Amino acid sequence: MDFAFSDDDETLRANVKAFIQEHVNDDVVREFREFREGQPRGPHLTAVYEKLRVRGWAAISWPKKYGGQGGTRIAQYLVEEEFLREAGGLRVAGGGTGAPAILASGTEAQKDAYIPGSIASQVVFCQGYSEPHCGTDLAGVRCRAMRQGDKYVINGQKIFTTNAQNASHIFLLARTDPESRRQAGLSVLLVPMNTPGITVRALWTVQSDPPAPVNTTYGEIRTNEVFFDNVEVPASCLLGEEGDGWSVAQRGLNLDRVGAWRYLISVHLDEDVVNYLKEGGEATAHLRDDAAVRNTIADLWTEGQMCRLMTMRSISIDHSGKPFVYEGAAEKVTGPEHGVRATEAISQILGPHAQLLSSSRYTLEKGVFAHNLLGAFQSAVNHGSVQVMRDQVARKALNMPRSGIKTARKTTQQDEKPS
Amino acid sequence: MNVLLDDDEELIKSSAGEFLLAEATPEVVRAAEIDPLRYAKALWDKFAGLGWLGISLPEAYGGQGLPLSYTGLVFEELGRHIAPLPVHATLVPALVIAKHASESQKQALLPSVIDGSLMLSWALQEQGGRWATDAVHMQGRMEGDHVVLNGTKHFVDNFGNADKCLVVFRMGSAGNSSLRAILVDTHSQGIQAEELVPTSKDREDLVRFENVRVPKENLVGQNMAVISDLMDYAAAFYTCLMEGAARRAMEVSVAYVNEREAFGQSIGAFQAIQHMAADMLNGVDGTQLLMREAIWHMSQGLPARVEVAQAKSFGNVKCMMVARCCQQLHGGIGFILDTDINLWYRRVASWSMRAGTTYEHRQLIASSLLDMPGKVRLGMLQTVHESTLA
Numbered sequence: 001m002d003f004a005f006s007d008d009d010e011t012l013r014a015n016v017k018a019f020i021q022e023h024v025n026d027d028v029v030r031e032f033r034e035f036r037e038g039q040p041r042g043p044h045l046t047a048v049y050e051k052l053r054v055r056g057w058a059a060i061s062w063p064k065k066y067g068g069q070g071g072t073r074i075a076q077y078l079v080e081e082e083f084l085r086e087a088g089g090l091r092v093a094g095g096g097t098g099a100p101a102i103l104a105s106g107t108e109a110q111k112d113a114y115i116p117g118s119i120a121s122q123v124v125f126c127q128g129y130s131e132p133h134c135g136t137d138l139a140g141v142r143c144r145a146m147r148q149g150d151k152y153v154i155n156g157q158k159i160f161t162t163n164a165q166n167a168s169h170i171f172l173l174a175r176t177d178p179e180s181r182r183q184a185g186l187s188v189l190l191v192p193m194n195t196p197g198i199t200v201r202a203l204w205t206v207q208s209d210p211p212a213p214v215n216t217t218y219g220e221i222r223t224n225e226v227f228f229d230n231v232e233v234p235a236s237c238l239l240g241e242e243g244d245g246w247s248v249a250q251r252g253l254n255l256d257r258v259g260a261w262r263y264l265i266s267v268h269l270d271e272d273v274v275n276y277l278k279e280g281g282e283a284t285a286h287l288r289d290d291a292a293v294r295n296t297i298a299d300l301w302t303e304g305q306m307c308r309l310m311t312m313r314s315i316s317i318d319h320s321g322k323p324f325v326y327e328g329a330a331e332k333v334t335g336p337e338h339g340v341r342a343t344e345a346i347s348q349i350l351g352p353h354a355q356l357l358s359s360s361r362y363t364l365e366k367g368v369f370a371h372n373l374l375g376a377f378q379s380a381v382n383h384g385s386v387q388v389m390r391d392q393v394a395r396k397a398l399n400m401p402r403s404g405i406k407t408a409r410k411t412t413q414q415d416e417k418p419s
Numbered sequence: 420m421n422v423l424l425d426d427d428e429e430l431i432k433s434s435a436g437e438f439l440l441a442e443a444t445p446e447v448v449r450a451a452e453i454d455p456l457r458y459a460k461a462l463w464d465k466f467a468g469l470g471w472l473g474i475s476l477p478e479a480y481g482g483q484g485l486p487l488s489y490t491g492l493v494f495e496e497l498g499r500h501i502a503p504l505p506v507h508a509t510l511v512p513a514l515v516i517a518k519h520a521s522e523s524q525k526q527a528l529l530p531s532v533i534d535g536s537l538m539l540s541w542a543l544q545e546q547g548g549r550w551a552t553d554a555v556h557m558q559g560r561m562e563g564d565h566v567v568l569n570g571t572k573h574f575v576d577n578f579g580n581a582d583k584c585l586v587v588f589r590m591g592s593a594g595n596s597s598l599r600a601i602l603v604d605t606h607s608q609g610i611q612a613e614e615l616v617p618t619s620k621d622r623e624d625l626v627r628f629e630n631v632r633v634p635k636e637n638l639v640g641q642n643m644a645v646i647s648d649l650m651d652y653a654a655a656f657y658t659c660l661m662e663g664a665a666r667r668a669m670e671v672s673v674a675y676v677n678e679r680e681a682f683g684q685s686i687g688a689f690q691a692i693q694h695m696a697a698d699m700l701n702g703v704d705g706t707q708l709l710m711r712e713a714i715w716h717m718s719q720g721l722p723a724r725v726e727v728a729q730a731k732s733f734g735n736v737k738c739m740m741v742a743r744c745c746q747q748l749h750g751g752i753g754f755i756l757d758t759d760i761n762l763w764y765r766r767v768a769s770w771s772m773r774a775g776t777t778y779e780h781r782q783l784i785a786s787s788l789l790d791m792p793g794k795v796r797l798g799m800l801q802t803v804h805e806s807t808l809a
Contacts, residue, residue: 001428001488003715005420074420085796267797274788274795288789298781301788301797302709302729308797309422309708316421326700334701387694394693397700398673401688 003312005074012075016057016082023048029088029214035166036222048090049121058092059119062103066115073318077311080260085268088214091261098125098171101188104251105240114169114190126167128158128174128191128226129249135160136388138173139182139246143228145174145189147235147242152176152189154197154231160382164200164224167193173249176242186245189237197231200224207374210359213366217268217339218375262331263311265379266339269372270304273297273346276365293349300342307335326397329389336379336386343369343376422708424492431485432492435471439500442466445759451503456580457622459503466504467535476517480529486718487514491711494656498663501766503621507660508577509539511652512585515600518648519640524602528583540581540605541649542572542626550654550775552598552646557588557628559599566590566601566638568609568631574773578612578624581605585639586628587646600645602637603628619769651717651727654774658710658727658734661770665738665745666703668763669696672745679750692748699744702737709733725787725801732780735771742767 005013031042041049052058061076062068069075083090099118102110117123134140143156154174164170170191177185193200201224208221240248274297277284287293310331317324346369347354358367380386394400424432442462451459466472475490476482490510497506513532516525531537547554557570568588578584584603591597603610609631612624639645673696677687686692713726742764746753749760771777787803788795 001424001711001715002421003712004719009420271795271797278789278794294785294789295778295781297788298732298784301784302733302781303705304797305729306705306709306733309712310705312420312422313704313708316423319421320423322423330697330701330704333697334705387690390694390697391690393697393700398693398696400673400677400693400696401685 005078009074009078013078013082016079017086019051019055019057020082020087023051024083024087024090029090032088032090033214036163052092053120058121059099059115062099062115062119066103066111067119068115073315077260077315081264084260084264098123098169098190101171101248101251102190102239105188105248109236110190110239117168123169124163124167125169125171125190126161126164126193126224126226128161128170128172130160131157132159136385138249139186141173141175141186143172143174144178145172145176145187146178147176150235151232152235152237154189154191154228154233156228158226158228160203160223161200161226162220162223162382164193164226165202165222169193170198170226171239171249173245176245180243183246185243186249187242188239188245188248189233190239191231191233191237195231195233197229199227199229201227205375205378207371210357210367212371212375213358213368215272215365216368216371216375217265217272218372218378220375220378260311262335263307266335266342267304267307269339269342269346269369270300272365272368273342273349274301276350287349296345296349300338300345303334303338303341307331307338310334326393329384329392329396332384332389333386333393336376339376339379343373347373422711428489428492431474431489432496435493435496436499438466438469438471439496439502443500443502443504445762448501448503448762452620457503457620458505458577458580462502463504464535466502466506467533470533472506472510472513472535473533476513476529476533477525480517480525481533482529488711488714488718490514491656491659491714494659495663495707498660498665498766499667501664501667501762505538505540505577505580505622507653507656508541508581511649511656512539512541512583512602514652515541515585515645515649516602516639519645524636524639528602537583538577538581540575540578540584541586541653542575542578542584543587543646543649543653544574545571546573548573550650550779552587552595552643552650553593555587555589555598557586559588559590559601561590561635562632564635565632566599566635568601568603568628568633570628572626572628574615575612575624575626576773577622578605578626579614579622584626585649587649595643595646598643598646599641600639600649601633602639603631603633607631607633617769618765620765621769647724650774651713651723654731654780655710655714655717655723655727657770657774658706658730659714661734661738661767662703662706662710664763664767664770665699665706665741668745668760668767669699669703669741671760671763672748676748695744695748699741702741706730706734706737722800722802724803725784728775728780728783731775732777732784735777735780738767739771 027044028048031045035041056069057079059068060071060079061073064070080092083092099115102114114123129138131141131143145152145154170193172189172191173186174189175185176187203223203225205221212221277288314327314331317327350369353364354369356363356367357370447459471493473482474485475487478484516528545554545556559566559568582605584605585600586603587600589597590599609629611627615623615625617623676692677685679686710730713723713730716723716726745760746764752758753760783803787801
């Protein structure tokens with residue numbers, strides 16, 4: 001065991017910090033937020049992404065062959081963490097859906113076609129998983145992709161397709177065999193968003209009105225519905241084997257549920273509230289000295305540390321080339337539930353001022369605590385609800401039987417490690 | 420950064436585990452509870468004979484000189500199998516001695532600790548039961564070449580079996596600077612021990628000191644660091660014991676619900692049970708990560724006070740939750756004395772109250788966050804004012 005980052009890693013962290021100080025100014029952050037909200041990418045943001053690409057920080061852990069640095073997953077984590085913390089939440093390529101799954105399951109041609117573009121932030125995937133009637137029970141996907149000669153024809157609807165307004169492609173889970181049920185007969189298609197027949201409609205989230213302040217921990221103010229009406233794509237858009245979409249998608253999901261972003265959205269507010277109490281002078285002195293507040297702060301902080309260590313466990317597993325068994329699902333329970341617990345406890349510590357939204361007078365920290373409260377519980381739902389994640393922990397780690405079905409116990413399942 | 424165990428660490432952990440699984444059976448655990456010694460003498464001799472006591476003690480005295488983190492792994496296994504052995508009571512002061520005592524003290528003591536012939540004990544808490552240095556009132560005064568001790572120590576692990584006890588006392592006025600630790604022969608004149616009956620049913624004593632004369636050469640170290648290390652080792656290794664015990668109890672209970680049938684199916688198939696089990700696993704995993712980080716810090720010579728407080732406060736809450744859920748999963752048979760699961764529950768309960776309660780450890784964490792200058796960040800090096808420790 002080793003609970004410290006190496007000297008090389010710390011040097012990298014310092015270099016990234018210095019880069020952010022020098023190059024990430026208010027214009028960059030503003031353009032990033034405008035981009036997230038559906039505007040084209042601004043010149044300052046484009047320039048920063050180009051500098052990142054030149055330094056090789058956009059995809060440190062990806063293979064050199066496709067424009068990455070062949071570096072460690074830990075280095076990737078450090079770069080992502082510093083940008084999320086110190087650069088107004090700016091995302092750098094390297095995690096998320098799409099590219100990791102393509103690296104794991106794609107053909108050479110697909111890797112050549114998508115990975116360098118992902119590094120340059122020109123190829124951006126949104127996730128086409130959930131549908132109106134099935135989010136948690138993903139095996140019930142109905143969106144159809146029918147093979148006709150050398151193309152697929154797609155009809156159906158996806159929902160909670162965050163970032164669809166900016167994405168160049170959708171990572172689409174669709175039913176390619178109309179006779180199939182459940183997991184069998186699903187396939188993953190990489191579909192360009194500019195294909196005729198695709199319509200994107202905005203869904204605004206509960207913390208988006210009035211707009212959330214910049215340092216809101218839970219900042220996803222918009223998601224989408226995506227409609228497919230006789231959308232035709234070439235058969236070469238298929239990722240992996242036809243009918244193998246369930247496992248192709250699963251390989252991408254583990255890395256989506258863990259990592260710097262998942263951990264930081266859940267713990268950032270522990271740091272925020274401590275720093276707020278410390279820097280508040282006389283105004284927060286009565287809280288700093290209150291035994292119940294101190295006990296609660298220590299409790300939340302310790303739980304935040306536990307979340308940090310579970311993230312370290314995930315990057316250790318990834319770094320060691322070992323398979324994830326249940327750890328991603330476990331982290332997807334503890335992180336979001338900590339976030340909810342912390343936002344609610346912080347509300348009770350700070351009192352009625354913490355209910356005031358960004359457009360109100362007399363807000364605390366421009367309303368960040370109120371907007372966090374509206375956002376925190378979403379993270380217990382998205383990317384697999386905490387209930388489904390608990391099912392997975394029980395079955396994969398503890399070998400418990402599938403609920404409602406009287407069968408012999410399954411052997412422990414282990415996800416395959418993406419190569 | 421790699422929080423997983425490497426091959427050497429896995430080997431130590433699995434070897435200790437295999438030995439204890441075979442030797443520290445529930446029958447042995449039950450027999451020790453009613454043995455007047457409250458521990459399994461034959462198992463102690465075997466355990467010491469295999470060299471387990473010395474793995475983190477220096478090679479110069481017959482130990483293996485491995486980092487403290489290895490001893491932490493052995494404590495995890497001692498906890499898993501709730502081994503009825505006073506290893507914690509002996510190794511906590513032994514590790515303090517290895518770090519702070521004089522060369523002649525080490526030569527006189529450590530070889531016999533390692534071969535199992537010298538059992539130790541340590542005494543800090545007093546009447547109020549508080550885990551804090553400012554709750555130490557026992558007075559020592561110099562008389563020629565002797566320190567004369569007067570006072571009462573509560574919750575002294577293994578005193579009744581130990582040959583020597585590392586006693587924390589005060590030489591003069593209040594404050595950290597007057598704190599001292601001295602190694603006392605447990606058979607000295609003026610000592611009266613009274614056995615307590617904790618839920619764990621191991622040996623714990625209330626010890627009265629009336630004009631007990633101890634040669635001044637028995638003082639260990641000269642400063643507060645001795646007391647800090649004693650407290651850190653005690654709390655960290657109790658967390659290991661709790662985590663190991665809670666994890667094994669969870670495994671036993673999950674195996675039980677997977678077999679037990681009701682409503683025409685195994686009750687382990689019910690989501691209400693599965694979600695409880697998932698929370699139990701996250702509770703022990705979280706405790707394990709926090710305590711391994713704390714002990715790794717100690718083995719690297721880094722500050723670890725806050726990390727230890729995090730691990731013990733979190734472990735107290737989560738391991739009790741796990742142990743209680745294990746009782747719940749067993750249903751009615753679980754609270755029958757003859758069912759083994761209560762052996763684990765009773766020990767986790769006792770350990771959760773020793774070496775610092777949840778609230779006591781959280782006070783220290785809060786102080787490091789709110790009373791020290793500068794912004795906080797998770798993962799930063801955490802420190803506390805020395806004055807906060809009093």
